[in-house]
Amino acid sequence: MEANLRSRLGRHGVSALAACFAVLALVEDLVNPTVLIDGRSYDRAPEATLVVVLVGVAALLALRGRLGVAAPLSAVALFGLASLSAPEWVLDSTFVYLLVMLASGLAGYMAQSRLDHAGLVVILGAGSLAAWQHPAADVGKWASVLVFISIAWTIGVLVRGPVVRARSAEERAAQLEQEQEDAARQAVIDARQRIARELHDIIAHSVSVMTVQTGAVRRRLTPTQDRERESLVAVERTGREALAEMRRLVGLLREEEAGASYGPQPGMQAIDRLVANVRAAGLPVDLDVEGPMRELPPGVDLAAYRVVQEALTNVLKHAGQAHAWVRIGWGEQELRIEVANDGRDIGDGSGFGHAGMRERLRLYGGRLESGARPEGGYLVRAYVPIGSDA
Numbered sequence: 001m002e003a004n005l006r007s008r009l010g011r012h013g014v015s016a017l018a019a020c021f022a023v024l025a026l027v028e029d030l031v032n033p034t035v036l037i038d039g040r041s042y043d044r045a046p047e048a049t050l051v052v053v054l055v056g057v058a059a060l061l062a063l064r065g066r067l068g069v070a071a072p073l074s075a076v077a078l079f080g081l082a083s084l085s086a087p088e089w090v091l092d093s094t095f096v097y098l099l100v101m102l103a104s105g106l107a108g109y110m111a112q113s114r115l116d117h118a119g120l121v122v123i124l125g126a127g128s129l130a131a132w133q134h135p136a137a138d139v140g141k142w143a144s145v146l147v148f149i150s151i152a153w154t155i156g157v158l159v160r161g162p163v164v165r166a167r168s169a170e171e172r173a174a175q176l177e178q179e180q181e182d183a184a185r186q187a188v189i190d191a192r193q194r195i196a197r198e199l200h201d202i203i204a205h206s207v208s209v210m211t212v213q214t215g216a217v218r219r220r221l222t223p224t225q226d227r228e229r230e231s232l233v234a235v236e237r238t239g240r241e242a243l244a245e246m247r248r249l250v251g252l253l254r255e256e257e258a259g260a261s262y263g264p265q266p267g268m269q270a271i272d273r274l275v276a277n278v279r280a281a282g283l284p285v286d287l288d289v290e291g292p293m294r295e296l297p298p299g300v301d302l303a304a305y306r307v308v309q310e311a312l313t314n315v316l317k318h319a320g321q322a323h324a325w326v327r328i329g330w331g332e333q334e335l336r337i338e339v340a341n342d343g344r345d346i347g348d349g350s351g352f353g354h355a356g357m358r359e360r361l362r363l364y365g366g367r368l369e370s371g372a373r374p375e376g377g378y379l380v381r382a383y384v385p386i387g388s389d390a
Contacts, residue, residue: 025095045086072106080126087133108156191356211239267301291330303360311339319343333387342377
């Protein structure tokens with residue numbers, strides 16, 4: 001919200017300020033239409049000239065986004081030309097003078113090329129014309145006018161650098177934030193695709209086993225059991241058709257180079273082997289299992305295994321010299337998994353590996369907690385429902 005407010009102020013703030021100065025210049029002329037110079041009273045300006053010039057200047061400054069540096073330069077030139085018919089108004093109106101300073105500063109701020117910087121000549125020319133048209137014209141007045149508009153132009157040039165750098169930094173930060181959000185979304189998509197492929201393999205393996213077992217039963221039937229044989233043949237045919245459709249469906253998710261695998265996926269019974277492989281990779285790991293191991297549905301079993309695998313992989317990649325602990329608690333309704341280490345803090349849990357773990361657990365109603373340990377290191381804790389409703 002704050003960034004949007006700054007953006008709106010950057011786009012419309014100067015235009016609003018210019019319009020405000022123009023209105024105040026009009027009010028000033030209506031309230032006090034004459035000015036006293038060297039004891040003589042002069043009319044500030046013909047009202048028609050005043051209105052046309054103020055509207056033109058406000059419009060030019062509002063269109064600076066389209067016209068570029070030509071807009072403020074034209075606004076200053078318009079005031080210079082106005083001094084031909086309103087010599088007292090241009091230099092003796094406070095808010096007209098402020099408008100001239102604003103336009104001069106904008107011209108300096110928007111100057112980027114050498115040709116743009118040559119616009120200072122236009123500003124000095126308009127200022128000189130207004131100064132020499134004044135009833136009390138002299139070298140001192142002419143010099144003071146040129147000094148003030150030159151200072152305004154220079155301030156605009158000097159301000160541009162820090163503003164552009166700050167704006168560029170904000171744009172880079174916004175772009176980086178967007179890239180991180182896109183990467184996080186892609187990580188979730190990749191995790192879901194990987195989970196879908198693995199679940200496909202699990203289901204395909206189960207259907208294959210069912211089809212083979214159905215065929216085995218069919219071959220044991222006696223010649224008189226025609227009705228049972230027809231039913232089992234239909235089951236086999238349906239199983240083969242289901243496998244074919246699953247292969248077509250998962251082809252949308254599987255990489256071209258990845259071959260189909262219908263073997264059983266790893267599960268919690270393979271945790272010992274996983275821990276042994278991690279130890280062989282150089283990470284000391286302690287494994288503590290509480291409660292009797294239970295047989296889990298294949299998808300839940302794979303999800304729990306992948307959580308341990310991903311958490312240990314993160315320790316290997318990011319924790320540096322560390323010692324890790326894996327604690328697995330088998331409950332009646334819930335499987336609790338803890339993977340902790342005493343190495344470097346892995347992060348805030350927003351990484352791609354965490355996204356995959358969360359997606360797996362969410363699929364089965366589980367949840368993931370992660371964060372830095374008070375005594376140092378990092379902790380990943382997962383809860384996986386394994387009760388009758390899981």
